[in-house]
């Protein structure tokens with residue numbers, strides 16, 4: 496008997512939960528089988544060779560010829576099952592004493608001495624944020640907003656804070672590009688809303704370079720402590736993209752329009768010391784004493800009465816909230832269009848083919 500629609504939907508969900516990047520060939524095969532199973536034989540014009548990602552996807556779909564939808568659905572289910580390891584049980588071990596939600600290994604959540612820490616934990620990929628990590632971070636923030644901690648901290652493991660959005664994310668979502676852009680825009684909006692609405696003091700312990708969305712949302716934090724190894728880089732234009740994380744509003748407000756333009760439009764990378772002079776960073780510490788000094792300070796701050804800190808933050812943030820939500824909505828609307836643009840596809844393609852050129 497062939498795979499049912501339910502089996503097919505389960506397989507699509509399993510793909511979103513894959514921990515390991517299955518590689519480009521597998522992603523193309525998944526794309527092609529998905530399209531064949533849902534739309535039948537390839538029915539769109541062949542893209543130009545300059546549009547290499549779309550062309551590779553088209554080639555993969557077209558190669559399936561007249562394979563019937565039911566057979567494509569069955570092949571998709573079987574292929575996903577060959578990619579997915581059997582489910583692992585959740586481990587409560589980890590760098591922190593009390594691990595709480597979520598249980599993804601790429602995000603580690605610990606609570607100690609009144610501080611909930613959400614750590615990006617994908618050091619081999621410079622803590623680039625996968626689709627799953629966005630969901631897990633939102634879950635972790637929701638849990639942190641309700642737990643007994645007084646302060647919530649974001650930090651990164653390894654040498655980077657985070658290199659921002661994982662540039663292969665788009666290839667991991669099934670569906671046509673417009674649909675993927677729409678879903679990503681919804682995710683981004685909800686993700687940034689979680690920072691705008693976060694009720695407790697939110698602190699970033701920036702242990703190394705922060706790029707893209709990991710850098711922009713810092714404008715929504717209440718304090719940002721940085722190692723002198725950290726840099727701040729938003730290379731949007733080079734990727735055919737536009738600012739997000741409310742940075743089109745927060746950066747000019749924090750550092751003035753001219754400095755914000757250099758970062759957000761021209762892609763200038765700035766040092767921690769420059770970011771501190773421009774108001775994005777609260778204080779910079781020498782890397783060799785960074786962790787010791789920052790955590791000692793945060794542990795002392797976390798002893799403050801929680802309600803006073805929460806209400807104080809609310810007073811600082813409340814006049815801006817409406818604006819921030821409007822900015823977020825507009826940035827996401829614009830990005831949804833950018834993601835399907837040729838400039839963006841070329842930008843991502845340049846990154847993906849960069850290694851081959853070395």
Ligand SMILES: CCCCC/C=C/C(=O)SCCNC(=O)CCNC(=O)[C@H](O)C(C)(C)COP(=O)(O)OP(=O)(O)OC[C@H]1O[C@@H](n2cnc3c(N)ncnc32)[C@H](O)[C@@H]1OP(=O)(O)O
Pocket residue numbers: 619620621623624629658659660661662663679680682683706707708709730731734736739846850
């Ligand atoms: C739905 C929400 C959307 C939100 C919109 C957000 C937009 C953004 O965040 S835009 C910014 C995106 N980020 C970047 O453009 C950074 C891209 N990465 C790099 O430029 C470099 O990798 C580096 C400067 C971060 C580090 O360079 P280097 O020291 O030479 O190390 P490698 O390049 O060898 O990196 C190791 C390993 O990690 C992979 N990787 C790093 N960053 C990303 C990333 N952002 N996306 C995907 N993969 C990333 C890199 O490819 C290497 O992988 P392997 O080749 O498999 O070892």
